[in-house]
Amino acid sequence: QVHLVESGGGLVQAGDSLGLSCAASGGTFSTYVMGWFRRAPGKEREFVAAISRSGDFTPYADSVKGRFTISRDNAKGTVYLQMNGLKPEDTAVYYCAANQNRRGYAAQADYDYWGQGTQVTVSS
Numbered sequence: 001q002v003h004l005v006e007s008g009g010g011l012v013q014a015g016d017s018l019g020l021s022c023a024a025s026g027g028t029f030s031t032y033v034m035g036w037f038r039r040a041p042g043k044e045r046e047f048v049a050a051i052s053r054s055g056d057f058t059p060y061a062d063s064v065k066g067r068f069t070i071s072r073d074n075a076k077g078t079v080y081l082q083m084n085g086l087k088p089e090d091t092a093v094y095y096c097a098a099n100q101n102r103r104g105y106a107a108q109a110d111y112d113y114w115g116q117g118t119q120v121t122v123s124s
Helices: none
Strands: 003-007 012-014 020-025 034-038 047-053 068-073 079-085 092-099 120-124
Touching: 003 092, 012 079, 020 034, 020 092, 020 120, 034 068, 034 079, 047 068, 047 092, 079 092
Parallel strands: 012 120
Antiparallel strands: 003 020, 020 079, 034 047, 034 092, 068 079, 092 120
Protein backbone atom coordinates (compact mmCIF):
# COMPACT_ATOMS: atom_id res chain seq x y z
CA GLN A 1 0.00 0.00 0.00
CA VAL A 2 1.36 3.38 -1.06
CA HIS A 3 0.41 6.56 0.77
CA LEU A 4 0.67 9.80 -1.20
CA VAL A 5 0.56 13.28 0.30
CA GLU A 6 0.48 16.40 -1.87
CA SER A 7 1.58 19.83 -0.71
CA GLY A 8 2.31 23.26 -2.12
CA GLY A 9 -1.08 24.42 -3.30
CA GLY A 10 -2.37 27.91 -2.71
CA LEU A 11 -3.78 31.11 -4.12
CA VAL A 12 -1.74 32.92 -6.76
CA GLN A 13 -2.30 35.51 -9.47
CA ALA A 14 -2.33 34.86 -13.19
CA GLY A 15 1.21 34.64 -14.52
CA ASP A 16 2.67 33.47 -11.22
CA SER A 17 4.49 30.23 -10.55
CA LEU A 18 3.78 27.53 -8.01
CA GLY A 19 5.44 24.23 -7.16
CA LEU A 20 3.64 21.15 -5.94
CA SER A 21 5.19 18.18 -4.19
CA CYS A 22 3.91 14.69 -3.57
CA ALA A 23 5.63 12.52 -0.99
CA ALA A 24 5.18 8.77 -1.17
CA SER A 25 5.53 6.23 1.59
CA GLY A 26 4.84 2.55 2.03
CA GLY A 27 6.15 1.28 -1.27
CA THR A 28 9.19 1.21 -3.52
CA PHE A 29 8.85 4.62 -5.11
CA SER A 30 11.27 4.00 -7.96
CA THR A 31 9.08 1.19 -9.30
CA TYR A 32 6.05 3.43 -9.85
CA VAL A 33 5.14 5.58 -12.79
CA MET A 34 3.86 8.80 -11.23
CA GLY A 35 1.22 11.14 -12.53
CA TRP A 36 -0.49 14.43 -11.77
CA PHE A 37 -4.18 14.96 -12.44
CA ARG A 38 -6.51 17.83 -11.67
CA ARG A 39 -10.21 18.43 -11.17
CA ALA A 40 -11.56 21.87 -11.93
CA PRO A 41 -14.88 23.00 -10.48
CA GLY A 42 -17.73 21.30 -12.29
CA LYS A 43 -15.43 19.20 -14.46
CA GLU A 44 -14.09 15.69 -14.56
CA ARG A 45 -10.65 14.89 -13.25
CA GLU A 46 -8.13 15.16 -16.09
CA PHE A 47 -4.58 14.13 -16.83
CA VAL A 48 -1.88 16.79 -16.41
CA ALA A 49 1.49 15.04 -16.59
CA ALA A 50 3.28 11.79 -15.91
CA ILE A 51 6.83 10.66 -15.38
CA SER A 52 8.42 7.30 -15.99
CA ARG A 53 10.26 5.36 -13.32
CA SER A 54 13.65 6.70 -14.41
CA GLY A 55 12.34 10.16 -15.26
CA ASP A 56 13.30 10.00 -18.91
CA PHE A 57 9.74 10.08 -20.28
CA THR A 58 7.47 12.96 -19.30
CA PRO A 59 4.23 13.33 -21.27
CA TYR A 60 2.02 16.37 -20.70
CA ALA A 61 -1.50 17.42 -21.46
CA ASP A 62 -1.60 19.93 -24.32
CA SER A 63 -3.12 22.53 -22.00
CA VAL A 64 -0.01 22.64 -19.79
CA LYS A 65 2.76 21.77 -22.21
CA GLY A 66 5.54 24.34 -22.09
CA ARG A 67 4.33 25.78 -18.77
CA PHE A 68 4.41 22.82 -16.35
CA THR A 69 7.35 20.55 -15.56
CA ILE A 70 7.12 17.22 -13.79
CA SER A 71 10.15 15.72 -12.07
CA ARG A 72 10.95 13.13 -9.45
CA ASP A 73 13.55 12.32 -6.84
CA ASN A 74 13.58 8.58 -6.28
CA ALA A 75 15.92 8.87 -3.30
CA LYS A 76 13.41 11.15 -1.57
CA GLY A 77 10.32 9.32 -2.78
CA THR A 78 8.89 12.55 -4.10
CA VAL A 79 7.38 13.75 -7.36
CA TYR A 80 7.11 17.44 -8.21
CA LEU A 81 5.05 19.62 -10.49
CA GLN A 82 6.48 23.04 -11.27
CA MET A 83 3.78 25.29 -12.70
CA ASN A 84 4.77 28.49 -14.47
CA GLY A 85 2.65 31.04 -16.28
CA LEU A 86 -0.43 30.03 -14.35
CA LYS A 87 -3.83 30.90 -15.80
CA PRO A 88 -7.24 31.13 -14.13
CA GLU A 89 -8.24 27.97 -16.00
CA ASP A 90 -5.52 26.09 -14.09
CA THR A 91 -7.63 26.49 -10.96
CA ALA A 92 -8.33 22.98 -9.69
CA VAL A 93 -7.61 20.41 -7.05
CA TYR A 94 -4.38 18.71 -8.06
CA TYR A 95 -3.83 15.03 -7.32
CA CYS A 96 -0.77 12.87 -7.60
CA ALA A 97 -1.10 9.19 -8.37
CA ALA A 98 1.06 6.08 -8.55
CA ASN A 99 0.93 3.49 -11.32
CA GLN A 100 2.33 0.18 -10.21
CA ASN A 101 2.69 -1.73 -13.47
CA ARG A 102 0.07 -0.70 -16.00
CA ARG A 103 1.16 0.25 -19.48
CA GLY A 104 -0.77 3.47 -19.82
CA TYR A 105 -0.25 6.77 -18.04
CA ALA A 106 -2.97 9.24 -19.06
CA ALA A 107 -6.10 7.55 -17.77
CA GLN A 108 -7.28 7.49 -14.18
CA ALA A 109 -7.68 3.72 -14.48
CA ASP A 110 -3.93 3.41 -15.08
CA TYR A 111 -3.23 4.41 -11.48
CA ASP A 112 -3.47 2.32 -8.35
CA TYR A 113 -2.95 4.87 -5.58
CA TRP A 114 -4.06 8.49 -5.16
CA GLY A 115 -3.31 11.37 -2.85
CA GLN A 116 -5.97 13.50 -1.19
CA GLY A 117 -5.35 16.50 -3.44
CA THR A 118 -4.18 20.07 -2.97
CA GLN A 119 -6.09 23.16 -4.06
CA VAL A 120 -4.57 25.56 -6.58
CA THR A 121 -6.47 28.78 -7.21
CA VAL A 122 -5.35 31.27 -9.85
CA SER A 123 -6.95 34.70 -9.77
CA SER A 124 -7.17 36.91 -12.84
